[in-house]
Every structure is written in structure tokens, then in C-alpha cells.
Amino acid sequence: MSLTLLKEGMTIEQIAESRNLVVSTIESHLISFLETKEVDISLFVTKKERKYIEELIYSNPEAKAGEIRVISGESVSFTQIRAVATDLGIRLPLKPADETGDLVFGSSVDPDVNPIAG
Numbered sequence: 001m002s003l004t005l006l007k008e009g010m011t012i013e014q015i016a017e018s019r020n021l022v023v024s025t026i027e028s029h030l031i032s033f034l035e036t037k038e039v040d041i042s043l044f045v046t047k048k049e050r051k052y053i054e055e056l057i058y059s060n061p062e063a064k065a066g067e068i069r070v071i072s073g074e075s076v077s078f079t080q081i082r083a084v085a086t087d088l089g090i091r092l093p094l095k096p097a098d099e100t101g102d103l104v105f106g107s108s109v110d111p112d113v114n115p116i117a118g
Helices: 002-007 012-019 023-034 047-059 065-071 078-088
Strands: none
Touching: 002 012, 002 023, 012 023, 023 078, 047 065, 047 078, 065 078
């Protein structure tokens, strides 16, 4: 239902209001459609935000979404973190990808430098 209304041109806020649901519920519904590519990640984040969130996720593989949000200085939302993780096809926290316990991907990010702020 949420996807249909989105495709009809309604915003997330309008969908929530018309269905008597909160925005976060509609966002969760729509995030599930990232896996099937029926919804584009740009509904939730800009390219710059996505890159920043990816860097936070890969730099903090043990972190849960709430911890990633704190590391970001709360500049990104839980919805944005969940959307990026879903679009990447991963679950948080990340688990080591090889027998050494090291992740086979990632980059470093300085949590004190927020490229999407201001």
C-alpha cells in the first residue's frame, strides 16, 4: 500500500497521514523495497550522505545503528542508516568476513569530521 501511494506521487508524510501511521512506519515499509529496487536509495539519502554513512558503517563494524548515529554526531537518522545498510545488503553490526577476524572491506573515517554538516 505504501509503495503504491508513493508511486502515485504522495510524499512519505502524506502516506503516513492518509494511513493514520507514523512516518517511521512508512519509512520502514519503503526501506524493505530497496532490496527489490522498487524504491531508490535517493528517497532517504543524498549521494554525499550515503558515502558518509557507508564510511561510518565500514569503519565501525561492531557498531549498531544507534552507535553509528552517535558517532555521526546525530547528523544522520536511524532511517538513513537502515536505508544505506539495506541497500548495501548488510545487517548491523557487521561481522568479520574472514577467518582472521578482519573485515575484507572498509575505509577509515574521522568521526570528528562530518562532511555533510553545515
